[in-house]
Amino acid sequence: MAWVTLASSTGKGIFLTAGVLYFTRAVGLPALQIGIAFSIAGFVSLVLGVPAGHLADRHGPRVVLLASLALSAAATAAFLLARVSWSVLLVVVLATTAQATLLVARGPIINDIADGRPQELRAYIRSVTNVGIAVGAVIAGWAAQTDTVRGYHRLVLLDSACFVVALLLACRLPRTTAVRPPATAGR
Template structure:
């Protein structure tokens, strides 16, 4: 019995850049996710109630992204949508560093959440395309496991930056998150079957 069967892993031959992209993306997400509210309050000086309103408004305005994402995936393919979603997040996280006006941040948060809402379905559609026969469930399980581990590890790394760097640590977390999305987009864009 092969090792992949023993551990329930999918066949990853020729698909390793996709796996590395998943890990890099999850690490970057984990860097910022635990500090989203605190970043806008501590690094940008925005009151917590305003931060909550900003994030809630962005989430509400991004609701159409999920249904529209499915149509977009069908039209141009999951890989292009995935790369586009990551590039949207590269731009918005980079802009977070240079913006501190709440209405501008609402626009950026909304765009970030559109990118997030396009990202997940495009990952699932891409997995469906690349999985070998009978291995789709294994790919989904591996994706979820890598995502959880990456977010956890990213949170630990992010807490180190914030603990040591204070406000500049928050900025480093945001910049590293943007870099992680850029790396993930590059890996998926340059991967060939």
């Protein structure tokens, strides 16, 4: 789980550091439009957290983790196709929601693999997350320093590749069981 977290949080660090720069510098959209898109994406991902938890309960957190990593990779790669405000909003909402769903699925997986000591594994995973975000920020800093369209495009591809690597690593995680909520009377 640590390697999955390192790869995905490196992608997240790239996204957090250079997402706005990519859309303003490489795509050429106004910063206000990008700020609004990122704000809406944050709100949508917050609202969809509960349904994502229900999906993890019903289908198993590993399945939701794999789906969220695949969606993160695809949505991030789709940044290269987004050229107008509505398409930027769409891909940023998808990427942000997928990354939030990843966190929802990660908790139960940690509980399953922690050998009765989930708090220690959570602390370790949190440290790995911080390292990954820092590495992603350093990588994004390179693109910001070069400030070329080609550099930003490469950064988007590298960001997407981080999620692909995390997905491939997550495929090796043990299968987890879904938690089936009890049926309610009268339905």
